[in-house]
Amino acid sequence: MSTAPPDADELSRRVAAFLAEHDPAATDRLKFLRARFDAGLAWVHYPRGLGGCDAPRALQRDVDRLFAKAGAPTNRPERNGIGLGMAAPTLLAAGTDEQRARFLRPLWTGEDIWCQLFSEPGAGSDLAALGTRAVRDGDRWIVNGQKVWTSMAHEARWGLLVTRTDPDVPKHRGMTYFVLDMTAPGVEVRPLRQLTGEAEFNEVFLTDVEIPDAHRLGEVGDGWRVSTHTLMNERVSIGGAAVPRESGMIGVVAGLWRDRPELRTPGLHGELMRLWVEVEAARLAGERLRQSLAAGRPGPEGSGTKLAFAKLNQEVSGLELEMLGTDGLRYDDWTMRRPSEVDFTRRSPGYRYLRAKGNSIEGGTSEILRGIIAERVLGLPGEIRVDKDVPWKDLPK
Amino acid sequence: MTDLLYGEIESDLRGGVRDLLAGKAPWTGVLAGVEKDDPFDADLWHALAGRFGAAGLAVPEELGGAGASWREAAVVAEEIGRAVAPVPFLTSAVMATAALLAAGESDLVGDLAEGERIAVLAVPFGTPPGEPPARVRVAGGALTGEVPGVADGLAADVLLVPAADGLYAVDAADAGRAPVTSLDMTRRLADTAFDGAPARRVADGPGAVRAGLLTGAALLASEQLGIAEGCLDATVAHVKTRYQFGRPIGSYQALKHRLADLWTAITQARAVARHAAACAAAGDPDLEIAVAVAQAHCSAVAVKAAEECVQMHGGIGFTWEHSAHLYLKRAKSAAIALGTPDRHRAALAALVDLPPA
Missing domain, CATH: 1.20.140.10 (Butyryl-CoA Dehydrogenase, subunit A, domain 3)
Structure with a gap:
């Protein structure tokens, strides 16, 4: 094997050689995935020995396509979004060699599902205010506190946990980051029912939970810096395929308009066309961002895209309900379900309307995003801070 | 999907146009201009269209243009908007030029590309794309009628006038043109009138x-x-x-x-x-x-x-x-x-x- 990073041709040769040795039809699924990881063909931009081969990230799509064409099993990435999208880059950036070697392989194969234990009832937008305490006791830590909005906690094997380890220094400095064993005694996961009736998320209560110091990620007191690795990756969208016109909720409403002439009024038509244009403009802006990323020129437009889609999802789903009149008042199901992914299209219009309310809160509220755009893109002055040099324990809570 | 990014050539072009506009059309100059009688900034237009070649970007080289495309012309339009520059770029270098290119006209279009002459479509500026109602009658190769609210109508050397059977070119000197005190004095309107004005048909039909x-x-x-x-x-x-x-x-x-x-x-x-x-x-x-x-x-x-x-x-x-x-x-x-x-x-x-x- 050469030492230079492989190019597209070399990678496709390696995939072909791998497939020749591991027939997807005749190999056990997990065995196949582990072997793919060990061959450095899992996430090709990762280092050698950790599932990659230092290849350019852009080549991942080609590799995935070749495996898909051969009918190879996938690692079911939709089930482990936090693991693949957030835990892995954080482990890569801040983990020790032992931690990477232990966690990354079963993470990639999907054997281990991961969750993220960041938000708390008292620390939402202001994540650095979190108060879950970790106290050192020799070569272990004792953790007490409560986390919230944790998706997949009920299925996760590991959690990314940020804690308060020093309450006597300003909030950003006294935090420490751990990998939490979700099966450890004292970890209690409860479903968090949302206004749609279902529970996509959980609350996680931590009572005298022991974490070995070997599971600390980064230095003591360095938790804020480590968590920025996790959060940076939350908003990175990896160039997928172009989104077709009339995708998502506007397609649902446009279809309704075409199918049900009796619902049409002049006012609704004006509103529909206004929203159709706005959604198309947002779609094209997303497409332009995708093209910039593909050309290796990432821009700051991502925050704007999320801001726009949150607002538009809410307005479009609201319009759909109004178009339907009395029919819009029929809700499909209030029972508490535990969906593993959000599916807007297979639920009732009322569900769409209600679920869309979360779009401007989850993953950074629209208000926080506007602040980020104003300060980081436009360079406007920051907020007046009253918490900067105050020890965490003295902050009003 | 179309390419939505700017290429290197487009970025260079933008830099050139921006420098030119900053030097020749600072906003203080634009402001002073709106109270003068000149319907547009002729010096600026000669620099931009003539020496810089911005008016002919989308015109093929064999017709006297630069052989680029509307993508590059759009970058010029952005910079003109950014500077609120009082030049007939949209009206002459885009609208009239596109109409003449569609008509297969090869004489006037070259003059427009080189900034030698200015032509505008004689339609009320609020006209949406589609088929504008013809406001003039044609008889014996001459036009009669009125078209109000023509953008850059006073800047024009040639008026391109839609009639029922096609598009006609009328020498501006043969048309009546009354200046309109316009909401936007950086792109002024004129009320135009044709009273048996001699005209040359440059296109058949509404295309x-x-x-x-x-x-x-x-x-x-x-x-x-x-x-x-x-x-x-x-x-x-x-x-x-x-x-x-x-x-x-x-x-x-x-x-x-x-x-x-x-x-x-x-x-x-x-x-x-x-x-x-x-x-x-x-x-x-x-x-x-x-x-x-x-x-x-x-x-x-x-x-x-x-x-x-x-x-x-x-x-x-x-x-x-x-x-x-x-x-x-x-x-x-x-x-x-x-x-x-x-x-x-x-x-x-x-x-x-x-x-x-």
Whole structure:
């Protein structure tokens, strides 16, 4: 094997050689995935020995396509979004060699599902205010506190946990980051029912939970810096395929308009066309961002895209309900379900309307995003801070 | 999917146009110009169209142009919008040129490309793409009738007049032209009248006019993008340095969040304007939809940006001595030009099969 990073041709040769040795039809699924990881063909931009081969990230799509064409099993990435999208880059950036070697392989194969234990009832937008305490006791830590909005906690094997380890220094400095064993005694996961009736998320209560110091990620007191690795990756969208016109909720409403002439009024038509244009403009802006990323020129437009889609999802789903009149008042199901992914299209219009309310809160509220755009893109002055040099324990809570 | 980014050549072109406009058309000069009788800045136009070659970008080389495309021309339109420059770029280098190219005309189009002459489509500036009603009668090769509200009508050497059976070129000297005190004095209107004016038919049927209006509407979106960007830049610069209550006013969320929303809307305007220009350049079948979307969206964004620019500048933004009103007037006029957003949404409804009630 050469030492230079492989190019597209070399990678496709390696995939072909791998497939020749591991027939997807005749190999056990997990065995196949582990072997793919060990061959450095899992996430090709990762280092050698950790599932990659230092290849350019852009080549991942080609590799995935070749495996898909051969009918190879996938690692079911939709089930482990936090693991693949957030835990892995954080482990890569801040983990020790032992931690990477232990966690990354079963993470990639999907054997281990991961969750993220960041938000708390008292620390939402202001994540650095979190108060879950970790106290050192020799070569272990004792953790007490409560986390919230944790998706997949009920299925996760590991959690990314940020804690308060020093309450006597300003909030950003006294935090420490751990990998939490979700099966450890004292970890209690409860479903968090949302206004749609279902529970996509959980609350996680931590009572005298022991974490070995070997599971600390980064230095003591360095938790804020480590968590920025996790959060940076939350908003990175990896160039997928172009989104077709009339995708998502506007397609649902446009279809309704075409199918049900009796619902049409002049006012609704004006509103529909206004929203159709706005959604198309947002779609094209997303497409332009995708093209910039593909050309290796990432821009700051991502925050704007999320801001726009949150607002538009809410307005479009609201319009759909109004178009339907009395029919819009029929809700499909209030029972508490535990969906593993959000599916807007297979639920009732009322569900769409209600679920869309979360779009401007989850993953950074629209208000926080506007602040980020104003300060980081436009360079406007920051907020007046009253918490900067105050020890965490003295902050009003 | 069209390429929505700017290439290296386009970025170089932008730099050149921006430098030229900064040197020859600072906003103070534009402001002084709006109270003069000259209907446009002839010196600036000669520099931009003649020496710089901006008027012929989309014209093939064999016809005297640069052999580039409407994509590059759209970059020039952005910079003209950003500088609220009083030049007949949209009217002559885009609308008239596109109409003549569609007609296969090869004489006048070369003069327009080189900036030797100026031609404009004689239609009321608010005319949306589609088939404009002919306002003049043709008899024995001469035109009779009136067309009010023609943009850059006084700047024109040649008027391209739609009639029932095609498009006619009339020497401006043979037409009556009355200046209109215009909402936007950086792109003035003229009421035109033809009284047996000798005319040369340059196109049969409505195709050429339609091409002129559609291409004009596509590139007007880029001008509107430039207007909006100019307003956002000026406003951001102002709120960073204007202090009230001991703080820069740009530190207040009441302004920051609105500017963030405006920035987001402008990133969308950039994408839809690029798509419309790319469709015009490639003759893409999506052109009509792209233009309707671009006009409905960019019109609103440019007006919003100019209105926020006035408001966030406070008292100074309401004065004659500040540039904000030049942008407000140009933005509002541009929103009505070539079809209001509502007309474009109505056109779009038909194009994407969302019929009215």
